[in-house]
Amino acid sequence: MTTYIIRRLLQAIPLLLGIVTLVFIIVHAAPGDPTAMYVQPGVSPEVIEQMRENWGLDRPIHIQYLSWLRSFLTGDLGVSLTQNRPIVAILAERIPNTLILSGASLLLIFAIGIAIGIVQAVRQHSRLDHVLTLGALFLYSMPSFWLGLMLILILAYKVHLLEWWPAVLKFPASGMTGVDYDLMGGWAKLGDRLHHLVLPSIALGVASAASVARYMRSSMLEVIRQDYIRTARAKGLSERTVILKHALKNALLPIVTLLGLYIPFLFSGAVLVEYVFSWPGMGRTMVDAIYQRDYPLVMATTFIFAVFVVIANLIADILYAVVDPRIRYE
Amino acid sequence: MGAPLLRVEDLRAYFHTADGVVRAVDGVSFSLEPGETLGIVGESGCGKTVACLSILRLLDPPGRIEPGSRIMLRDRELTAASEEEMRSVRGNEISMIFQEPMTSLNPVWTIGDQIAETLRRHRRARPAEARRRAAEMLRLMGIGFPEQRLDEYPHQFSGGMRQRAMLAMALACDPSVLIADEPTTALDVTIQAEILDLLAGLQERLGMGLVFVSHDLGVIAQIADRVIVMYAGQVVESGTADEIFRRPRHPYSEGLLRATPRVGRKMQQLSVIPGSVASPKLWPSGCRFHPRCPYAWDRCREELPVLRGEARAVRCWLEEEPARRTGGWDGAALAEDR
Numbered sequence: 238m239t240t241y242i243i244r245r246l247l248q249a250i251p252l253l254l255g256i257v258t259l260v261f262i263i264v265h266a267a268p269g270d271p272t273a274m275y276v277q278p279g280v281s282p283e284v285i286e287q288m289r290e291n292w293g294l295d296r297p298i299h300i301q302y303l304s305w306l307r308s309f310l311t312g313d314l315g316v317s318l319t320q321n322r323p324i325v326a327i328l329a330e331r332i333p334n335t336l337i338l339s340g341a342s343l344l345l346i347f348a349i350g351i352a353i354g355i356v357q358a359v360r361q362h363s364r365l366d367h368v369l370t371l372g373a374l375f376l377y378s379m380p381s382f383w384l385g386l387m388l389i390l391i392l393a394y395k396v397h398l399l400e401w402w403p404a405v406l407k408f409p410a411s412g413m414t415g416v417d418y419d420l421m422g423g424w425a426k427l428g429d430r431l432h433h434l435v436l437p438s439i440a441l442g443v444a445s446a447a448s449v450a451r452y453m454r455s456s457m458l459e460v461i462r463q464d465y466i467r468t469a470r471a472k473g474l475s476e477r478t479v480i481l482k483h484a485l486k487n488a489l490l491p492i493v494t495l496l497g498l499y500i501p502f503l504f505s506g507a508v509l510v511e512y513v514f515s516w517p518g519m520g521r522t523m524v525d526a527i528y529q530r531d532y533p534l535v536m537a538t539t540f541i542f543a544v545f546v547v548i549a550n551l552i553a554d555i556l557y558a559v560v561d562p563r564i565r566y567e
Numbered sequence: 568m569g570a571p572l573l574r575v576e577d578l579r580a581y582f583h584t585a586d587g588v589v590r591a592v593d594g595v596s597f598s599l600e601p602g603e604t605l606g607i608v609g610e611s612g613c614g615k616t617v618a619c620l621s622i623l624r625l626l627d628p629p630g631r632i633e634p635g636s637r638i639m640l641r642d643r644e645l646t647a648a649s650e651e652e653m654r655s656v657r658g659n660e661i662s663m664i665f666q667e668p669m670t671s672l673n674p675v676w677t678i679g680d681q682i683a684e685t686l687r688r689h690r691r692a693r694p695a696e697a698r699r700r701a702a703e704m705l706r707l708m709g710i711g712f713p714e715q716r717l718d719e720y721p722h723q724f725s726g727g728m729r730q731r732a733m734l735a736m737a738l739a740c741d742p743s744v745l746i747a748d749e750p751t752t753a754l755d756v757t758i759q760a761e762i763l764d765l766l767a768g769l770q771e772r773l774g775m776g777l778v779f780v781s782h783d784l785g786v787i788a789q790i791a792d793r794v795i796v797m798y799a800g801q802v803v804e805s806g807t808a809d810e811i812f813r814r815p816r817h818p819y820s821e822g823l824l825r826a827t828p829r830v831g832r833k834m835q836q837l838s839v840i841p842g843s844v845a846s847p848k849l850w851p852s853g854c855r856f857h858p859r860c861p862y863a864w865d866r867c868r869e870e871l872p873v874l875r876g877e878a879r880a881v882r883c884w885l886e887e888e889p890a891r892r893t894g895g896w897d898g899a900a901l902a903e904d905r
Binding site: 482 | 654655657674677720736
């Protein structure tokens with residue numbers, strides 16, 4: 238297993254290299270450069286030209302690429318051209334925020350999706366099954382940023398006007414913490430963070446949860462027809478044990494594959510949702526960096542996302558072997 | 568002696584589907600004594616498996632046991648038992664093993680876990696105790712190194728070994744009835760013989776009643792004390808194994824026997840029963856076997872014969888009009904062979 242993991246990580250190196258090269262070409266092919274935002278009536282073209290020279294943007298593109306690659310490989314991600322801060326510092330601040338949001342969403346996607354899928358399969362063709370199918374389709378068809386806006390409008394604004402609405406269900410509209418966060422005690426801090434996490438993670442995760450539920454339902458229905466389920470019933474096991482022990486683990490096998498597939502979606506979704514909820518994460522940083530042609534920051538954020546996706550896929554493959562004893566990696 | 572170990576009376580199991588009622592099992596009765604082996608024979612689709620599943624009340628909807636059917640385990644009426652009661656019967660008093668050992672074990676749990684589970688469920692055994700007993704069961708089934716085997720998964724077992732593991736699971740709680748639904752059909756002939764020997768030996772040792780279902784008369788002849796022959800959801804003939812195999816009285820049993828190859832008997836061609844079992848949605852009128860019967864006459868097309876007799880019973884009008892037993896299978900088989 239260890240050899241397998243090491244081999245997979247080594248295989249990822251050329252992949253990541255290919256990705257950053259491609260991104261480098263694409264951002265530089267886009268019109269404009271980082272100096273554009275400094276162009277103002279009071280700033281003379283010579284100053285702009287001087288900035289370009291300082292940042293090395295006047296050199297031929299392949300020289301720029303090689304010099305960027307050289308410092309990148311030595312671990313130097315450079316300095317953000319717009320924030321004038323080391324990129325490492327920016328990433329250190331933003332990465333955990335994005336991981337918190339995507340982690341919460343991931344948990345929501347799989348916990349809710351799997352639970353609903355099981356219920357639907359067990360109660361196939363019941364009214365509940367139909368209602369959940371319709372609901373899943375509805376949520377699945379909804380764009381995450383719009384859902385985010387609706388959640389803010391209703392659960393973070395309208396309900397605040399209602400006297401009787403419980404305070405716990407009045408959610409904050411943006412940010413990761415409340416204004417009085419620094420004055421809170423330990424538990425209150427945790428509560429405040431969780432409270433801020435609810436709406437964005439729902440906005441980010443609900444569509445995927447709906448599709449996981451669809452997959453889980455059909456996977457479960459497939460498993461329930463198997464001979465070994467009849468064997469389990471013939472042993473006198475309760476329906477609960479039959480479903481949650483004998484059927485569930487088998488039904489999860491195809492779902493584990495989804496884990497690897499959803500992670501990239503989750504990160505790209507995070508870009509929009511972080512914007513809507515003013516969540517100080519990687520997604521927002523990346524979008525801002527792209528708009529401002531902050532080349533080093535674009536490269537660094539893209540690279541980090543690519544690494545996340547590679548790792549997530551590796552984890553999915555390892556999980557596969559954990560759930561299915563028939564799979565062994567050499 | 569009091570009530571038999573297991574008594575099935577007028578068992579009817581129907582599937583109420585959108586396009587009609589499928590009468591898969593239509594009035595089957597039999598009984599089983601401790602230590603006895605009852606063979607159930609018949610072609611595919613004649614209701615054997617549905618009958619077995621009904622005894623454990625394991626039919627999936629839309630299948631259901633019709634009112635009026637009775638399944639008595641000693642003096643308990645299983646058709647009236649609650650689901651909870653049934654769960655304490657399944658795997659504990661009545662166990663069942665299935666045709667496909669390859670797919671009947673759960674691929675993602677270890678063999679040991681699957682055997683021990685039965686013990687934990689019915690005997691409230693602690694994990695260590697259940698494991699010890701599971702190893703003991705595997706050894707009893709003739710599996711070497713049972714301790715190591717417990718931690719293996721079904722895919723690491725061969726077909727024959729999986730059926731042994733199924734048996735270990737089924738017999739772990741020492742049930743009084745074992746229902747074996749074509750347990751050897753999917754196995755190689757040599758493995759098949761081993762499993763049959765094992766079953767016979769276990770039965771002698773544990774004294775359980777065994778219901779053995781097969782379409783293979785050779786296998787039934789080897790293992791059964793008494794035999795019932797099923798056709799189109801009904802019993803058409805019953806008797807001791809000897810009686811059925813030496814002197815079959817129902818034309819269907821006759822045909823089945825003729826279609827079984829035997830060592831030492833030279834045959835140019837294996838005879839067949841022409842046609843196939845009718846659809847259970849629309850059984851033929853009169854005797855359900857008449858479209859394939861070489862003796863059939865008008866009465867067979869119109870009236871369903873009753874099962875006449877007690878221990879030795881036959882469902883055929885020939886019992887009333889024996890003079891009509893002329894011609895028979897040779898003509899029919901030839902007609903088909905042409």
